[in-house]
Amino acid sequence: MIVERVTSGFFVAPDFRVTEVDRRTSELAGAYAGWITDNTLFVGGGGYWLANRSRDREMAYGGLVVGWLARADHRFGFGAKALVGGGQATLSSTVGDIFGRPDGRDGPLRRLQLPGGRPALQPISNARVRFREGFFVAEPEANLLVNLTRHLRLTAGVGYRLIGGARSADDRLRGVSGSFALQIGHGS
Numbered sequence: 183m184i185v186e187r188v189t190s191g192f193f194v195a196p197d198f199r200v201t202e203v204d205r206r207t208s209e210l211a212g213a214y215a216g217w218i219t220d221n222t223l224f225v226g227g228g229g230y231w232l233a234n235r236s237r238d239r240e241m242a243y244g245g246l247v248v249g250w251l252a253r254a255d256h257r258f259g260f261g262a263k264a265l266v267g268g269g270q271a272t273l274s275s276t277v278g279d280i281f282g283r284p285d286g287r288d289g290p291l292r293r294l295q296l297p298g299g300r301p302a303l304q305p306i307s308n309a310r311v312r313f314r315e316g317f318f319v320a321e322p323e324a325n326l327l328v329n330l331t332r333h334l335r336l337t338a339g340v341g342y343r344l345i346g347g348a349r350s351a352d353d354r355l356r357g358v359s360g361s362f363a364l365q366i367g368h369g370s
Contacts, residue, residue, distance in 0.1 A: 189221040189255070191368025199230065201343065201359035203241055204273055209233040210359070214247045214265070224249035228265055238312055241355065243269025243319045257329055263339075264322040272314045273351055317348035317355065327365075335365040 194215040201208055211233045216226015229244030245267015253259035323341030330336055338361070345356040 189368075190217070190219045192217055193365050193367025195337070195363040195365040197228070197230070197361055197363040199359045199361045202357040203232060204239050204354045206239075210241075212244075214263075214363075216247060218251070221254040222251055224251065224263065238272070238274035240272040241269065242271075243267060243317070245319065249325075251327065254327065254329070254335075259327045259329070261325045261327060261337075262323065263325065264320065266320050267318075268316065269319050270314060270316050271348065271351060271355055272312055273354060274312045313351075315348040315351055317351070318346040320344045320346075321359070323359075323361065333367060337361075337363045337365060339363075 192215070194213060196213045197211075199210040199212070201210060209232075210230040212228060212230030214226055214228030216224055218224045224247070226247050227244065228247040230242065232239070232241040235241070243265075245265050247263060247265045249261055249263030251259060251261035254261070321341050321343045323339045325337045325339035327335050327337045341359050341361065343356050343359055345352045348355060
């Protein structure tokens with residue numbers, strides 16, 4: 183008979199990500215936390231926010247995080263995790279990009295009064311507007327890990343953020359991400 187201690191417990195991990203949002207390199211700050219069983223299976227939650235946001239470009243999302251670790255009791259190991267949840271983003275665009283024009287040209291038209299009282303139509307496709315959309319997110323990730331101490335582990339990962347339900351912004355919000363996290367706690 184072999185008796186082994188099962189290492190389980192709570193941990194928290196501040197996480198920093200570099201990714202592309204709205205066709206620009208962007209940084210996301212966030213964290214995930216939860217329970218790890220037998221230093222192998224992790225279940226918890228996490229959330230991320232666009233760190234370099236502006237009024238015209240904001241994003242935040244969060245949800246359930248499930249992960250698996252291998253060789254977590256060695257100096258170096260690896261694993262995988264995934265976040266599944268939802269979020270919200272604010273982006274800006276031109277009126278023409280969002281609506282288009284009924285005749286398929288440059289977007290909606292604005293009615294003007296010409297001298298002499300004659301009506302005329304002018305395209306307003308270059309007017310910028312902000313819009314906010316909710317979305318579904320699934321973000322799988324592969325990780326490498328380095329155990330620094332018994333309760334401190336550094337992870338580096340590569341993942342892909344899949345977006346659904348954002349009618350006009352799916353392609354502007356999804357993309358590859360690289361991450362660095364510091365896992366702190368009992369299960370590390």
